[in-house]
Amino acid sequence: MASISLKKLNKSYGALTVVHDIDLEIADKEFIILVGPSGCGKSTTLRMIAGLEEISGGELQIGGDLMNDVPSKDRDIAMVFQNYALYPHMTVYKNMAFGLQLRKVSRDFIDSQVQDAARILDITHLLNRKPKALSGGQRQRVALGRAMVRNPAVFLLDEPLSNLDAKLRGTMRAEITKLHKRLHATFIYVTHDQIEAMTMADRIVVMKDGHIQQVDTPQNLYDRPVNMFVAGFIGAPQMNMMPSVIERRGERYFALFDGRELPLPAHFDRSRIAPYEGRDLVIGIRPENFHELPPADIAPENLAPFSAVMELAEPMGSEIHLNIIAGGRSLIARVSPRFRGAIGDEVKLVVDTTNMQLFDRQTERSILY
Amino acid sequence: MSISNSTIAAGDAPAASRRPSKVLSRRRRKIQSALVAYSFLAPNFLGFAVFTLGPILFAFVLAFMHWDGSNAITFAGLDNFWRLFEDKVFIAAFWNTIIYTVVSVPATLACALGLAILLNQKIFGRDFFRTAMFFPYVASLVAVAVVWNMIFNPEMGPVNMILYTLGLDPKDMPGWAADRHWAMVTVILFGVWKSMGYYMVIYLAGLQGINSELYEAADLDGANSWQKFVYVTVPQLGPTTFFVTVMLTIQSFKVFDQIYMITQGGPGTSTLVLVYHIYNEAFISWDLGYSSMIALVLFFLVLAVTVVQFRRQRED
Ligand SMILES: Nc1ncnc2c1ncn2[C@@H]1O[C@H](COP(=O)(O)OP(=O)(O)OP(=O)(O)O)[C@@H](O)[C@H]1O
Ligand SMILES: [Mg+2]
Numbered sequence: 238m239a240s241i242s243l244k245k246l247n248k249s250y251g252a253l254t255v256v257h258d259i260d261l262e263i264a265d266k267e268f269i270i271l272v273g274p275s276g277c278g279k280s281t282t283l284r285m286i287a288g289l290e291e292i293s294g295g296e297l298q299i300g301g302d303l304m305n306d307v308p309s310k311d312r313d314i315a316m317v318f319q320n321y322a323l324y325p326h327m328t329v330y331k332n333m334a335f336g337l338q339l340r341k342v343s344r345d346f347i348d349s350q351v352q353d354a355a356r357i358l359d360i361t362h363l364l365n366r367k368p369k370a371l372s373g374g375q376r377q378r379v380a381l382g383r384a385m386v387r388n389p390a391v392f393l394l395d396e397p398l399s400n401l402d403a404k405l406r407g408t409m410r411a412e413i414t415k416l417h418k419r420l421h422a423t424f425i426y427v428t429h430d431q432i433e434a435m436t437m438a439d440r441i442v443v444m445k446d447g448h449i450q451q452v453d454t455p456q457n458l459y460d461r462p463v464n465m466f467v468a469g470f471i472g473a474p475q476m477n478m479m480p481s482v483i484e485r486r487g488e489r490y491f492a493l494f495d496g497r498e499l500p501l502p503a504h505f506d507r508s509r510i511a512p513y514e515g516r517d518l519v520i521g522i523r524p525e526n527f528h529e530l531p532p533a534d535i536a537p538e539n540l541a542p543f544s545a546v547m548e549l550a551e552p553m554g555s556e557i558h559l560n561i562i563a564g565g566r567s568l569i570a571r572v573s574p575r576f577r578g579a580i581g582d583e584v585k586l587v588v589d590t591t592n593m594q595l596f597d598r599q600t601e602r603s604i605l606y
Numbered sequence: 607m608s609i610s611n612s613t614i615a616a617g618d619a620p621a622a623s624r625r626p627s628k629v630l631s632r633r634r635r636k637i638q639s640a641l642v643a644y645s646f647l648a649p650n651f652l653g654f655a656v657f658t659l660g661p662i663l664f665a666f667v668l669a670f671m672h673w674d675g676s677n678a679i680t681f682a683g684l685d686n687f688w689r690l691f692e693d694k695v696f697i698a699a700f701w702n703t704i705i706y707t708v709v710s711v712p713a714t715l716a717c718a719l720g721l722a723i724l725l726n727q728k729i730f731g732r733d734f735f736r737t738a739m740f741f742p743y744v745a746s747l748v749a750v751a752v753v754w755n756m757i758f759n760p761e762m763g764p765v766n767m768i769l770y771t772l773g774l775d776p777k778d779m780p781g782w783a784a785d786r787h788w789a790m791v792t793v794i795l796f797g798v799w800k801s802m803g804y805y806m807v808i809y810l811a812g813l814q815g816i817n818s819e820l821y822e823a824a825d826l827d828g829a830n831s832w833q834k835f836v837y838v839t840v841p842q843l844g845p846t847t848f849f850v851t852v853m854l855t856i857q858s859f860k861v862f863d864q865i866y867m868i869t870q871g872g873p874g875t876s877t878l879v880l881v882y883h884i885y886n887e888a889f890i891s892w893d894l895g896y897s898s899m900i901a902l903v904l905f906f907l908v909l910a911v912t913v914v915q916f917r918r919q920r921e922d
């Protein structure tokens with residue numbers, strides 16, 4: 238059992254607090270990803286769990302036991318470092334076996350563990366090499382293997398893929414996900430790449446300035462961000478943010494933006510919207526909610542025409558990222574690769590407001606959730 | 607020079623047929639920049655040639671000559687070489703040099719590394735202690751040798767006073783520099799103390815170059831402090847240790863000044879080392895041919911040891 242619980246966890250360097258009262262419950266065998274911009278305290282939090290950084294305040298429990306003052310080696314964890322941290326003078330085999338050798342287990346057992354891990358990671362042919370004779374991707378596998386041989390209950394990974402090229406990152410993402418399923422261990426994974434977070438995590442923890450912003454499944458984070466930061470951080474290209482005012486027309490509410498009237502969907506909680514009637518707020522619309530033609534599967538009352546001036550088209554192959562200007566704002570729409578248009582043209586799009594977001598302009602918090 | 611120019615010209619051959627002037631000017635520019643480099647090197651090289659290379663070559667020749675410095679030089683063949691084997695003082699000096707090196711190199715290395723590890727810690731007064739440990743290296747040898755002789759004075763020195771208060775019988779008290787059994791120890795202690803600060807600084811630089819993630823990985827692997835030292839620090843310091851060992855070995859083989867200041871090679875021949883013997887033969891006995899032969903032996907000794915060290919380093 239390796240559920241992990243952080244209770245009001247704090248880290249300060251002198252007067253500077255870099256991690257503020259983190260509360261987090263991680264279930265056994267869960268794949269948790271910490272994301273956030275550079276310097277937000279992801280690594281620090283992970284390193285406190287690893288025991289590499291002293292805990293300034295709060296409690297850390299692993300498997301129900303208080304771990305604040307337990308040395309790293311007794312926490313039943315293994316860590317994969319961003320720069321691999323392989324022992325340069327040892328062969329791959331020794332790198333992987335080292336932890337077990339120090340724990341004085343039998344040589345046969347060590348050998349079977351190392352061989353097993355090497356087979357799973359497909360590095361058997363590299364076992365006699367030194368790390369400097371390996372490519373980045375191979376080193377990453379060895380680092381994973383070193384963590385695996387000890388069968389830890391918890392794997393901690395700090396940006397393990399950030400030194401790899403985009404293609405390799407894609408394959409390693411899938412491999413780590415498979416590894417997680419296979420090893421039956423809890424994974425805590427740090428990254429600033431929201432694609433990694435979205436594709437791999439059971440739940441994502443979004444952090445900013447040492448505070449947790451939101452903890453939820455990738456889909457929920459995407460669909461129901463609690464504030465503008467999370468909304469902007471998750472999803473690429475970013476959610477479009479537009480200043481707006483809410484007005485009521487009969488039974489329905491509309492968000493006004495530069496003369497356009499965007500109907501709020503009927504499923505929105507009216508009691509939450511009513512207080513904002515006539516007030517300034519910010520609406521968020523994801524790029525994929527713009528369409529060239531009204532989609533057949535969307536209720537027509539949630540669609541509104543949206544014309545704008547085309548600024549730039551970025552063809553991605555499978556789609557086009559259309560940069561458009563409306564109300565003096567630069568927005569991005571994802572349209573089909575068949576789209577034709579010239580810079581400066583007026584483009585007539587349709588916006589689907591089913592998944593529109595509403596934020597308080599002062600607090601930047603979501604009005605809806 | 608000429609090789610690099612010709613390869614460039616060959617590589618440019620097709621271009622040369624089209625634009626000969628351009629290749630020519632590029633070649634001229636190369637020669638010019640080489641000339642500039644040599645002109646900057648020249649003054650230093652001139653000094654080296656006159657004051658170092660020349661005398662060394664001359665000594666090589668002298669080793670096979672008889673010369674007292676004023677009368678004519680006469681050819682000696684291998685006389686000087688055969689004489690080495692009958693010279694009891696040379697044999698004593700040879701072994702003393704070996705003993706000095708074999709003991710002082712590891713001792714200095716261990717002290718320098720130990721100090722570096724201690725003073726790499728975040729301890730109170732770290733900068734003060736670093737300076738204090740480095741100080742003997744920069745201090746005047748004459749001054750510190752005088753102080754050293756006072757501290758280790760057999761009758762009145764504080765070291766023996768302390769040994770006395772610790773209950774050591776005055777009969778068994780070491781006579782340090784004046785005692786034929788302790789003189790070598792005294793000289794070695796002095797050498798270690800004098801140079802450990804310098805190598806400590808080199809080791810400090812080496813320690814700071816070690817990636818701290820390696821220690822963290824070792825922590826997670828369950829290594830204790832000693833295991834981290836053995837499995838991370840020592841291998842990571844390999845290149846530093848190699849450099850320090852080579853420098854220390856060469857330095858120990860040519861030790862002279864501190865022995866001159868403390869024991870003058872005595873008592874008897876107990877601290878007489880090769881360079882001291884060279885000095886005696888050359889400038890006391892004025893037997894320049896024979897002293898050059900001893901110098902030649904020393905040269906090949908240092909060369910052999912250094913070559914072996916480089917070989918072993920390359921194997922790792
Ligand atoms: N030893 C230290 N002393 C003072 N401040 C520190 C120290 N170590 C880290 N910090 C600060 O703590 C904050 C969080 O650092 P941390 O390494 O956890 O960020 P991160 O989220 O992992 O960022 P990145 O994505 O760049 O790795 C940063 O603002 C950093 O400047
Ligand atoms: Mg980090």
